[in-house]
Amino acid sequence: MVLGCKKQNTSGKNFTTLFEISNGTETPEYSDVISYYKELVDTYAEISLFEMGETDSGKPLHLIVFNADGKTKLDEIKHSPKNRMLINNGIHPGESDGIDASMMLLRDIVQSDSLKNKYKNTLISVIPIYNIGGALNRNSHTRANQNGPKEYGFRGNAQNYDLNRDFVKQDTKNAAAFAEIFHTVDPDVFIDNHVSNGADYQYAITHLFTQHNKLGGTLGKFLETQMRPALESSLGAKEIPITPYVNVWGSTPKKGWSQFFDSPRYSTGYTTLFNTFGMMVETHMLKPYKIRVEQTYELMLSMLDFTEKRSVNIKSLRARVVEEVLSKNTYPLTFEINPEKEPSLLQFRGYEGEMIDSKVTTGKRLFYDRSKPYTEAVNYYNEYRSKKEVTIPKAYVLKNGWSRVIERLDNNQIEYSRFKKDTMIKVESMHVKDYKTRRNAYEGHYLHYATEVSRDTVDAQFSKGDIFIPTNQRGIRYIIETLEPEATDSFFNWNFFDTVLQQKEGYSSYVFEDIAEQFLKDNPEVQKEFEEKLKSDKDFAKNPRAQLNFIYKKSPYYEKAHLLIPVFKVY
Ligand SMILES: [Zn+2]
Incomplete structure (x- = not known):
C-alpha cells in the first residue's frame, strides 16, 4: 500500500x-x-x-x-x-x-x-x-x-x-x-x-x-x-x-x-x-x-x-506484428518443449519435501517441512518450439450458415466480406483424417485433440453470402488458430464442426452391388486401385462390406460434405 x-x-x-x-x-x-x-x-x-x-x-x-x-x-x-x-x-x-x-x-x-x-x-x-x-x-x-x-x-x-x-x-x-x-x-x-x-x-x-x-x-x-x-x-x-x-x-x-x-x-x-x-x-x-x-x-x-x-x-x-507474422509464410499450430535448448536455472526458494506415511489413508503422503527452507538451482524448461506449422493463406473462406462461428468472428472484430454472387475459385480444402476425443465432459464439450487433416487443391463453388476472411488484419492469429482444425483450440476441436463427422446418407448393399459393378467398369483406375488393395490388405480382402464401402467412397454417390471442414484456404 x-x-x-x-x-x-x-x-x-x-x-x-x-x-x-x-x-x-x-x-x-x-x-x-x-x-x-x-x-x-x-x-x-x-x-x-x-x-x-x-x-x-x-x-x-x-x-x-x-x-x-x-x-x-x-x-x-x-x-x-x-x-x-x-x-x-x-x-x-x-x-x-x-x-x-x-x-x-x-x-x-x-x-x-x-x-x-x-x-x-x-x-x-x-x-x-x-x-x-x-x-x-x-x-x-x-x-x-x-x-x-x-x-x-x-x-x-x-x-x-x-x-x-x-x-x-x-x-x-x-x-x-x-x-x-x-x-x-x-x-x-x-x-x-x-x-x-x-x-x-x-x-x-x-x-x-x-x-x-x-x-x-x-x-x-x-x-x-x-x-x-x-x-x-x-x-x-x-x-x-x-x-x-x-x-x-x-x-x-x-x-x-x-x-x-x-x-x-x-x-x-x-x-x-x-x-x-x-x-x-x-x-x-x-x-x-x-x-x-x-x-x-x-x-x-x-x-x-x-x-x-x-x-x-x-x-x-x-x-509490427501482423507484418512480422505474414512475412514468415508459415504459422505454428502446436508446440513442444525444445529438446535442443538447455533449461534455464532458477535459484528456487523451496521447502524440503518428503513422502511419509499417511495418518488417514493406507498410502503415503507428500509432506513439506517448513522448518527446512532451501535455495537451490532447479531446471526450468521454458523454451518451446513449434511442432506443426501451416502455410498462411491470403484468406480463408467460410461457408455461410455456420452462424455460431461467424458470431464469434464478429465478437472478435474480425473483418470479412461476403460473396456478392456465386463464385468458383481454386482453394485448398481440408478433410478430417484423424482425431481423438476426450472421454469425459470437459467444460461442456467432448473436446477433440491430435487432429489431422488432409489437404487438396480443388476448384470449389461458393455461394452468394459465403464469407471471405483476409488474413492481413489485426486478428490474423485469431483467424489461423481458430479456423485451422489442427490448432489446439480450433473451432473444430471445440466441436463447432462436429456435424461433418457424421455421414448423412448411405446405401443398401444389395442395390449398390450393381452400381458398383458398373462404376468399376467405367473407371478402370479405381478398379486397379481396388484390386491392389485386395492383394495388399489381408483384412480388407476378408471384408466384403469394407470392399463395397471402398468403392462407394470413390463413387460420386458418396456425399462431399462428409469429413470436409467448411473452411477453405485461398493462396
Ligand atoms: Zn485461477
Whole structure:
C-alpha cells in the first residue's frame, strides 16, 4: 500500500475497503465492490465506469477506467496513444486477491497527486469482478486449501463454466462481454489475477507470463528478455521474491518443471492472439490473504512502472506484428518443449519435501517441512518450439450458415466480406483424417485433440453470402488458430464442426452391388486401385462390406460434405 495515503477525501467519503477494515482477512461482496467503484467515480474525475454486455448471471459486466486527464470516452480508449493496461479480476472469484488489490490501487492513485502524475501516460482499465455468477455464489469452503479470505465466491460461473477455458469457444455471455471490453481497450498489457494450488514453497507470489516462444517474434523476445526480468527485479527491490509459476503437481519442485503452456482457451493465450503482453498472477494459496493481496498490489504497480516507461517501445513492437507474422509464410499450430535448448536455472526458494506415511489413508503422503527452507538451482524448461506449422493463406473462406462461428468472428472484430454472387475459385480444402476425443465432459464439450487433416487443391463453388476472411488484419492469429482444425483450440476441436463427422446418407448393399459393378467398369483406375488393395490388405480382402464401402467412397454417390471442414484456404 502507499504509506501515509489518506483514504478519506475532502468530500468526506470513506474509501477504506473491507479488506483494510478487517486487517486483510475479508473480501467484499459483489454489490459492495460495484458500489465502491460508483462512489469513486462520483468523487474523482479521473475514474470512469461503464457497463459492458451481459453475463450469464443476468448482470452486466463493468469496466473501470483511470485516466489522469479526467473522464474517459469509451470509443476513444483504443485510439489513445497512452499505455493501455487491462486488469481482470475474479475470473475465479474464490481467488479474490486481485479484486481487493485493484480497489486499493485505483483509490491510491487518484488520491495521490504524485501517483496521478507518475501514471499520466497510462489508461488503467479494470474489470472489478469478471465471474459475477461465481462471486454471488459465496461460501467459506470451496477453496479447501486456501488461507483466507473468510468468505469468497465459487469457481464456476452461473452456468458452472470455468471462464478461464472459455475465451475461444465463448459458451458464456461473460466471454462475449469480455471480448467486447478487450477489443474496446485493445490493451498493450493484460494482467489476470489468480491464486495458485499445487506445491508448497517460500514465495507468496508467482508470475505466469504467456509462453514467450508462442507469443513469438520480437514481442516474445521483449517479454522474455526485458519485461520479465524488469518485473522480477522491481519486485526484488521491494523485497518481494517472485518466481515463474510452479507448474508442479504431485511431486516437489526440486526436479524442475516446464513452463505452463497457455493455449488460447486461457485468458493470456487469448490475449496473445491479439498481440497483447499477457500475464496471469498466481499468488500462493497457503500464504496469508493479507500478504497475497499486498504483493498483488505491488506487482501491478511494478508492471505499471515498466510499461509506462516503455510504452512507445511496446506500441511500436505491437504495431509490427501482423507484418512480422505474414512475412514468415508459415504459422505454428502446436508446440513442444525444445529438446535442443538447455533449461534455464532458477535459484528456487523451496521447502524440503518428503513422502511419509499417511495418518488417514493406507498410502503415503507428500509432506513439506517448513522448518527446512532451501535455495537451490532447479531446471526450468521454458523454451518451446513449434511442432506443426501451416502455410498462411491470403484468406480463408467460410461457408455461410455456420452462424455460431461467424458470431464469434464478429465478437472478435474480425473483418470479412461476403460473396456478392456465386463464385468458383481454386482453394485448398481440408478433410478430417484423424482425431481423438476426450472421454469425459470437459467444460461442456467432448473436446477433440491430435487432429489431422488432409489437404487438396480443388476448384470449389461458393455461394452468394459465403464469407471471405483476409488474413492481413489485426486478428490474423485469431483467424489461423481458430479456423485451422489442427490448432489446439480450433473451432473444430471445440466441436463447432462436429456435424461433418457424421455421414448423412448411405446405401443398401444389395442395390449398390450393381452400381458398383458398373462404376468399376467405367473407371478402370479405381478398379486397379481396388484390386491392389485386395492383394495388399489381408483384412480388407476378408471384408466384403469394407470392399463395397471402398468403392462407394470413390463413387460420386458418396456425399462431399462428409469429413470436409467448411473452411477453405485461398493462396
Ligand atoms: Zn485461477
